[in-house]
Amino acid sequence: MSHQTYYVPAQSRWPIFASIALFLMAYGAGALMNALSAKSDTALGLSLLIGGLLCMGLIMTGWFSHVIDESRRGLYSVQMDRSFRWGMSWFIFSEIMFFAAFFGALFYVRNLSVPWLGGEGEKGVANMLWQGFEASWPLMKTPDMAAYPGPSGVIDPLHLPLINTLLLLSSSVTVTLAHYRLKQNRRPQVVLWLALTIVLGSVFIVFQTMEYAEAYQTLGLTLQAGIYGATFFILTGFHGVHVTLGTLMLMVILLRVIRGHFSPDNHFGFEAVTWYWHFVDVVWLGLFLFVYLM
Amino acid sequence: MGNVEQVVHSAGHHGPAKGLTRWLFTTNHKDIGTLYLLFSLTMFFVGGCMALTIRAELFQPGLQLIRPEFFNQMTTSHGLIMVFGAVMPAFVGLANWLIPIMIGAPDMALPRMNNWSFWILPFAFAMMLSTLLMEGGGPNFGWTFYAPLSTTYAPPSVTFFIFAVHMMGISSIMGAINVIATILNMRTPGMKLMDMPLFVWTWLITAFLLIAVMPVLAGVVTMMLMDIHFGTSFFDAAGGGDPVLFQHVFWFFGHPEVYIMILPAFGVVSEIIPTFARKRLFGYTSMVYATASIALLSFIVWAHHMFAVGMPLAGELFFMYTTMLIAVPTGVKIFNWVATMFRGSMTFETPMLFALAFVVLFTIGGFSGLMLSIAPADFQYHDTYFVVAHFHYVLVPGSVFSIMAAAYYWLPKWTGNMYNETMGKLHFWLSFIGVNVTFFPMHFLGLAGMPRRIPDYALQFADFNMVATLGAFLFGLSQLLFVYNVVCCIRSGKKASNEVWEGSHGLEWTLSSPPPYHSFIEPPIFSHPYKDGHRGE
Numbered sequence: 157m158s159h160q161t162y163y164v165p166a167q168s169r170w171p172i173f174a175s176i177a178l179f180l181m182a183y184g185a186g187a188l189m190n191a192l193s194a195k196s197d198t199a200l201g202l203s204l205l206i207g208g209l210l211c212m213g214l215i216m217t218g219w220f221s222h223v224i225d226e227s228r229r230g231l232y233s234v235q236m237d238r239s240f241r242w243g244m245s246w247f248i249f250s251e252i253m254f255f256a257a258f259f260g261a262l263f264y265v266r267n268l269s270v271p272w273l274g275g276e277g278e279k280g281v282a283n284m285l286w287q288g289f290e291a292s293w294p295l296m297k298t299p300d301m302a303a304y305p306g307p308s309g310v311i312d313p314l315h316l317p318l319i320n321t322l323l324l325l326s327s328s329v330t331v332t333l334a335h336y337r338l339k340q341n342r343r344p345q346v347v348l349w350l351a352l353t354i355v356l357g358s359v360f361i362v363f364q365t366m367e368y369a370e371a372y373q374t375l376g377l378t379l380q381a382g383i384y385g386a387t388f389f390i391l392t393g394f395h396g397v398h399v400t401l402g403t404l405m406l407m408v409i410l411l412r413v414i415r416g417h418f419s420p421d422n423h424f425g426f427e428a429v430t431w432y433w434h435f436v437d438v439v440w441l442g443l444f445l446f447v448y449l450m
Numbered sequence: 451m452g453n454v455e456q457v458v459h460s461a462g463h464h465g466p467a468k469g470l471t472r473w474l475f476t477t478n479h480k481d482i483g484t485l486y487l488l489f490s491l492t493m494f495f496v497g498g499c500m501a502l503t504i505r506a507e508l509f510q511p512g513l514q515l516i517r518p519e520f521f522n523q524m525t526t527s528h529g530l531i532m533v534f535g536a537v538m539p540a541f542v543g544l545a546n547w548l549i550p551i552m553i554g555a556p557d558m559a560l561p562r563m564n565n566w567s568f569w570i571l572p573f574a575f576a577m578m579l580s581t582l583l584m585e586g587g588g589p590n591f592g593w594t595f596y597a598p599l600s601t602t603y604a605p606p607s608v609t610f611f612i613f614a615v616h617m618m619g620i621s622s623i624m625g626a627i628n629v630i631a632t633i634l635n636m637r638t639p640g641m642k643l644m645d646m647p648l649f650v651w652t653w654l655i656t657a658f659l660l661i662a663v664m665p666v667l668a669g670v671v672t673m674m675l676m677d678i679h680f681g682t683s684f685f686d687a688a689g690g691g692d693p694v695l696f697q698h699v700f701w702f703f704g705h706p707e708v709y710i711m712i713l714p715a716f717g718v719v720s721e722i723i724p725t726f727a728r729k730r731l732f733g734y735t736s737m738v739y740a741t742a743s744i745a746l747l748s749f750i751v752w753a754h755h756m757f758a759v760g761m762p763l764a765g766e767l768f769f770m771y772t773t774m775l776i777a778v779p780t781g782v783k784i785f786n787w788v789a790t791m792f793r794g795s796m797t798f799e800t801p802m803l804f805a806l807a808f809v810v811l812f813t814i815g816g817f818s819g820l821m822l823s824i825a826p827a828d829f830q831y832h833d834t835y836f837v838v839a840h841f842h843y844v845l846v847p848g849s850v851f852s853i854m855a856a857a858y859y860w861l862p863k864w865t866g867n868m869y870n871e872t873m874g875k876l877h878f879w880l881s882f883i884g885v886n887v888t889f890f891p892m893h894f895l896g897l898a899g900m901p902r903r904i905p906d907y908a909l910q911f912a913d914f915n916m917v918a919t920l921g922a923f924l925f926g927l928s929q930l931l932f933v934y935n936v937v938c939c940i941r942s943g944k945k946a947s948n949e950v951w952e953g954s955h956g957l958e959w960t961l962s963s964p965p966p967y968h969s970f971i972e973p974p975i976f977s978h979p980y981k982d983g984h985r986g987e
Binding site: 161162164165166167168169170171172174175176178179182183185186189190192193194219235238239242243246247249250251253254256257258260261264265269270273277278279282285286295298299300303304378379380381382383384385386387389390 | 467471472474475476477555556557559560561562563565566569570572573574576577606609610612613614616617620623626627628630631632634635636661662663664665666668669670672673675676678679680681682683684686687688689690691692694695698699702760761762763968971
């Protein structure tokens with residue numbers, strides 16, 4: 157282990173401002189949702205939420221610029237680099253567990269509770285509450301069709317989702333190629349492969365939006381369409397948010413590559429984003445398999 | 451905004467800033483540790499006042515002081531505040547103060563993020579407490595917020611409760627990432643994992659649990675949010691969902707969560723008992739493995755909270771046996787503590803008294819847990835005061851006593867002054883008596899069938915309830931002694947030596963009392979406290 161002096165930053169205003177911004181976002185989101193559900197005035201919630209988001213955006217830009225600046229001034233040691241690596245790895249692990257909760261919910265309803273509700277299995281007595289309900293997956297007919305009208309169809313996995321799978325898989329390849337070129341210090345090619353990755357990610361998001369439009373407009377597959385719609389949208393929706401975030405991160409990295417921030421042996425910011433991108437990709441494979449195909 | 455932070459190359463060049471900004475902008479692990487501990491103490495009293503409101507109402511049968519709706523808000527807020535506001539931040543505060551000085555690091559691995567982890571909390575709890583003042587009242591569905599009580603039948607303020615939980619989750623995850631990065635990356639050269647003090651080990655494992663399950667909590671409250679505001683049917687059978695799904699996801703978080711609140715306590719007690727027994731810890735390696743086993747088992751026992759809810763027989767059996775299995779590593783730990791004391795030269799300063807009470811009373815809580823793990827018996831105990839007695843025995847004379855023990859044990863190191871030993875002992879005995887008078891009768895109440903979370907009860911429960919209320923007020927009021935003692939200790943007192951305790955061992959006792967603002971600017975030379983010959987056997 158090498159032991160240069162470990163860099164301990166001086167006082168910082170970023171965290172407390174970030175806490176305030178987070179509070180504004182959370183309070184704004186809460187007020188907005190309550191107002192929407194109560195059909196009352198949404199102005200306060202909306203303005204707090206947008207204000208909080210803007211503040212958070214500014215703070216994150218400032219905070220990260222500050223860290224980048226420190227890194228470029230050579231304040232960080234090898235040991236610091238390891239701290240960042242551990243930090244990013246465990247952050248991704250926490251994200252995996254976040255998705256695990258929703259996958260767990262999906263597996264539970266598919267394999268246990270929906271069959272029980274349909275009268276099958278050991279807890280099939282639940283069917284007595286909704287007599288005549290038949291279990292199926294995808295669940296097209298919900299127990300109470302008036303409250304939760306089931307969908308008339310589901311997304312065909314072999315069209316847009318298959319294309320999206322290919323898009324994300326190839327984006328994982330392109331981002332790795334960019335990384336290889338970075339290690340060889342061939343910056344123009346890094347820019348090229350990174351830009352291609354961003355394009356692939358963006359096209360994915362566009363396709364996903366088109367898929368949602370189709371689900372809502374022609375298939376009646378909505379958030380309110382019972383448990384199939386609920387699990388479908390929460391899994392694909394949070395994944396979509398992560399792809400969007402990942403694409404934004406890639407854009408920042410592209411900008412930094414163009415500005416010449418990274419060297420072949422010092423580019424953890426780049427690597428962290430590729431880790432994140434691969435994670436998003438792997439989650440998609442799980443989604444494609446368990447949400448769309450099976 | 452950017453120019454406010456002067457970049458200082460070496461860690462040693464800046465001391466504490468003056469005034470309020472020191473605390474708002476700090477990146478120092480000791481300052482942040484202090485903030486966490488003070489926040490926790492504040493929340494301990496806020497949650498404590500709620501507990502006393504509950505006990506006052508239950509002093510006699512009938513409705514005297516508060517309305518049932520408000521009673522429900524009190525039980526809910528009391529639980530949430532004690533779990534997320536008092537116990538967890540106290541242990542994070544201890545981690546912040548102690549881990550760097552125990553492993554010979556200059557600070558935590560990611561100091562700015564450390565500040566953020568803390569400062570999210572006051573905002574999160576401000577939001578959570580503000581729900582009590584909102585139209586329709588605060589959360590009233592119990593700290594476990596089971597759907598559909600927390601979805602279909604919840605007051606509108608539940609939305610803010612959900613976002614407060616999200617904020618606490620962010621804070622906990624970042625705090626835990628920091629702890630892991632610090633432990634794995636910042637140890638002084640020569641300190642291997644199996645050389646680390648047990649407090650550091652238990653926190654490493656706790657941090658892993660936090661990162662693994664806080665996102666699951668975020669997931670379950672997100673599903674609640676979707677059900678409440680966006681028309682999904684995760685927890686509504688009318689749409690094909692299942693309210694029991696809520697309980698599964700919640701307890702997948704919830705069971706590791708209870709170990710998050712006890713593993714660091716194990717670590718604290720494993721530091722204190724060897725010091726005052728003047729022996730090295732018996733079975734260090736088995737302690738580490740036992741802690742890891744408890745943590746891993748915690749992922750496969752969650753449904754023992756749900757025996758009465760309706761599960762296939764195979765599920766009941768599986769969760770019953772895995773739960774019982776936890777008694778094995780826990781028994782190893784209890785055995786090791788007792789074996790450490792066996793033939794030791796024991797003295798009974800306040801930290802040791804709290805640690806001893808921990809061992810005895812936590813074991814009582816463990817045994818009632820074993821009773822509850824028996825599925826057929828649990829059908830009887832479920833949702834009675836027996837459960838309340840059980841988890842209060844593991845959390846109050848368990849977690850809280852270990853936090854008290856830690857505070858007394860390390861206060862001289864933190865402040866440079868000794869606390870008042872007589873007052874400390876008085877605090878201990880009043881707390882010890884108060885805790886047992888409060889919670890022991892609840893076992894009898896529960897076995898006799900008194901349900902939990904009710905503001906009124908049948909007449910035959912009156913006597914024990916009266917006793918419990920008297921005990922609660924004794925316990926609550928005696929905590930003021932603790933505050934007084936801490937304040938006195940910060941302001942003045944006999945100067946503490948570097949070692950503080952005759953039998954102390956570990957790197958934190960090589961620093962001055964109080965330690966310098968930046969703990970170890972140069973990594974210290976590490977020699978194993980248990981292997982260096984002049985201490986222990």
